[in-house]
Amino acid sequence: MTKYVKYVDVTKCDGCRACMVACKNWNDLPAEHTDFLGSAQSHPKVTADTWNVLQYIEHENGKGDLEYLFRHSSCFHCTEAACEKVCPEDAISHTKFGTVVIDQDKCVGCGYCVQNCPFEVISLKEYKDKNGKTYRKSQKCTMCTDRIEEGLQPACVTTCHTGAMEFGEKEAMIKKAEQRVKEIKDRYPNARVYNPQGVGGTHTIYVLAEKPSVYGLPENPKVPTSAILWKDYAQPIGKAMIGATTMAVVGAFVTNKFFSKRAEKAEQEDGGESHE
C-alpha cells in the first residue's frame, strides 16, 4: 500500500491559523480557554482538544534581523512510533496509509504514550461517565484517516490557501521538500528537510527555515530504548511465558493423569481386587 505524507513548507505559511480551525471543524473539537502568552500564538502547545497549533516564533537570525517563523505543529505519524510501542493495550496502530491512530475503545488512559512521545503531541483528556466517574483517553491528530479512506485530503491541508501544506505519496513529497530547500537556501541558509530517521522517518515532513531546535523540535528524536525493550522483548517474552505456563499446566495435568492411571493400575494389580 502506498504510504502518504503531509508536506509542510513553513516558509510559505502566513500564519492564518485556518488549519487549526479546520481541524476543530472536522473533528468536532471544542474551543479551549487560553491565556495571553506574550505573542500572537494562541495555544502554548497541542492538547487533547486542539490537535494542531500554529507556532509563532520570534527568531533573531544571524544578521541581527527579526524573523517571524510559523510552524503548523501536530502529530508526526512516525514510522517507528514510540506511542505505538509503549501502548500496553495495543490501542495505537498504523493504518495502511502510514498514519498512526488511537483506538478509543481500547485506550485505558494510562498515559504511557503521552510520556514517551518524542514530539509531545499526544495528550490525555478527562471524561465523565453517566455515573459521574472520571476516566481518561489519549487524543491526538489522526491525519484525518477517515477522510483519507474516502479519498479526501486531511482537513488542514484542504483549507491551506498558501500551499504551505500538501498531501501526497511519500516519495513525491520527499522529493518536493528537497527541491524546495534548494530554492530557499539563499534566504534561509539553515533551511532543511525535517524527516527524522531516528524514528524511521515521519508521515508529516517539514521544510524548516531554521534548525529544528529553533522550532522547539528535537534534533534527532528517537524511540526511547525502554519502549523498544518493553514492546519488542518484554511483551513477547511475557506472552511466551503465558504460553509456556499454559503448556506446563496442561503437560502436568496429562502426565499426572498418566502416572496416576499407571499407579492405579499397579495398585489394582497389587491389590488383586480386579473385577475382570
Next chain:
Amino acid sequence: MVEMNLNRRQFLKLSGAAAATLAIVELGFDEKNVYAKTKEFKIAKTKVTPTICCYCGVGCGILVHTKNNTVVYTEGDPDNPINEGKLCSKGTTIRQLYTSKKRLTKPLYRAPGSKKWEEKDWEWMLDTIAKRVKETRDASFIEKEEGITVNKTEKIASLGGAALDNEETYLLAKLMRGLGVVYLEHQARI
C-alpha cells in the same frame, strides 16, 4: 486435582480448538478494521448546499453539509473559482453562525435610554424602522445650503457589509441616495 476424564481424542480436539481460537485472536482476525467499517463517515449522508461566505469582501464559496435539520460540517467549495476549496480561519467557523448557543433568533429592541433589550417580532421591527427613518429624514432634511440645492440629511448614516452582493449594494445605495443620506459607507473601507 480436578478429575477430568480426557481420552486421547478429546484431548486433541480441545487443544486444537484452543490453538484455533488463539490464532484468530492473535493473528488472523483484524477486529480494528471490522470496527472501523461500522463507523459511518461524517458527511456520508448529508445534504450539500453551496453558499457564499458572509464575512469579508472576497466572497469565498462554501459547501454546507446538513443532516437532521442542522449543520454538521462546512468546507471550502472546490468548484468555486474564487477560493478553489480553500478557506481562512474565520470562514471555516461559519457553521457556528447556525449552531452557536449565542446566536440570536429573534429581533432584539432597546428603546432609547433603556438598559434592557426586549424581544420584538419582525413585523413591528420593520414598521418601526421605516417610521423612524421617515421621521428623522423629514425633520432633518436640508433642501438648500448657501443657495445651492443639496437635498440631504446629515442625521442618518448607512454602513454596508462585505457580504452584500452587487445587486443588494445597488439597491442599498439607491435607497440611501433617495433619502438624501450622505454618510454612505462600507465596512470593507474601514
